[in-house]
Amino acid sequence: MKHKLRAALLVVAMLGLGTQSPLSAAAVGKSEQQSAKKDPVKKPHGHAKSAGKKSSHGHAASTKAPRKVAGKSASGKTMAATGSKTQLAHGVSKKHIRHAALADMDPSRLALYSASALVIDQSNGQVMLEKHPDMVVPIASISKLMTAMVVLDAKPDLQEVISIGDEDVDGLKGTRSRLPVGTTMTREAAMLLALMSSENRAAHALGRHYPGGMPAFVQAMNKKAQSLGMYNSRFEEPTGLSSNNVSTAHDLARMVAAAARYPEIRSYSTTAEAKVELNGRIRDFHNTNALVRSDTWEIGVSKTGYISEAGRCLVMQARVADKPVVIVLLDSQGKMTRVGDANRIKRWMESASLVTERRRV
Structure with missing residues (x-):
């Protein structure tokens, strides 16, 4: 009897070696799948196109031809002002890849140092970012x-x-100027220097030579503001030296969009530098916005501003992440913080655009 029982157990054991339960078979299959995932075999590149996808604009750079503005100096000699700017049409950047969520639209997430900020997509009027956009504040030379x-x-x-x-x-702030009393120039040259280098004497002279003089000019400024829907804005003089020249980020966005429709303003405000002959001497003038000299920005309209009451200000119409946008930055503390804010906004927009493109693929 014992021999028969041992024989039966031996047969059962031998049969067990050749079979597996469904559970143990599944465990083996899972183990094989995990091993396959660890196999360092490279996958086809067919699904990685979105990481390097470019927009229709690509990254081809285009350079504007030098601009020339003719005028006369006090000595009666011909004056030439030239400037050039290299622009870069942006595709989708391969750098700074990160996931941008809707929460990133909170200005605190971007660490903006401007007291008031606004970014508007001109293609649809959508507000992309805002921070105290209706606060009425002095706007300094944005007035120009x-x-x-x-x-x-x-x-x-x-x-x-x-x-x-x-x-x-300037008898208000006592600011200096490189345009001595008695200097003569064309109205075009004065506008170039007012927009590019923020020359206060040039801007004031433009208003003073307006039909009807300065009172008529200031009246026309406020009438124009009303026609643009800038109902929280007021202008007292043409330079912005007065802290009574006030507006809001929303109003200034309307003004920048309107200014972008003037070819002269687009040209003069984005001229990087100019050589002007004044009183027999050639003088170099530069744009107060360093971003117009950057190959990574495509700027259509630019203006900076500063008085102590207004802080550092910057407004631009530009193309960022293949979108036409208006950017308004007011009352930024520190010399470079307005530029830093603009660059932070640009990187955020490009990163968000890249994530959108990757999701579409």
Whole structure:
């Protein structure tokens, strides 16, 4: 009997070696799948196209031809102002890849140092980012965009020679100028220097030579603001030196969008540098916005501003992440923080655009 029982157990044991339960078979299959995943065999590249996908604009750089503005100096000699700017049409960047969520639209997530900020997508009017956009604040030399529009609306002779007089000297803030009293130049050259280098005497002279003089000019500035829907804005003079020139980020976005429709303003405000002959000497002038010299920015309209009451200000119409946008940055503390804020906004937009493109593939 014992021999029969041992034989039966031996047969059962031998049969057990050749079979597996469904559970143990599944465990083996899972182990094989995990081993396959660890196998360092490279996969086809067919599903990795989105990481390096470019927009229709690609990364081809285009360079504007030098601009020339003719005028006269006090000595009667011909004056030439030239400037050039290299622009870069942006595709989808391969760098700075990160996932951008809707929560990133919170300005605190971008660490903006401007007290008031606004970014608007011009293609659909959508507000992409805002921070105290309706706060009424002094706007300093951002005022000069309105000055240029009012001058151009009057359709004056841009080649007419105007002069810098005693009335154009800043008696409010005591700021200096590279345009001595008695300097003459064309109205076009004065507008170039006002928009590019934020020359206060040039801007004041433009208003003073307006039909009807300065009172008529200031009235025209405020009338233009009302026509643009800038209901929280007020202008007292053409330079922005007065802290009574006030507006909001929302109002200034309307003004920048309107200014972008003037070819002269687009050209002069984005000129990187100019050589101007004044009183027999060639002088170099540079744009107050360093971003116009950057190959990574495609800027259509630019203006900076600063007085102590307004802080550092910057407004731009630009193309970022293949979108036409208006960027308004007001009351930024520190010399470079407005530029830093603009770059942070640009990187955020490009990163968000890249994630969107990758999701579409």
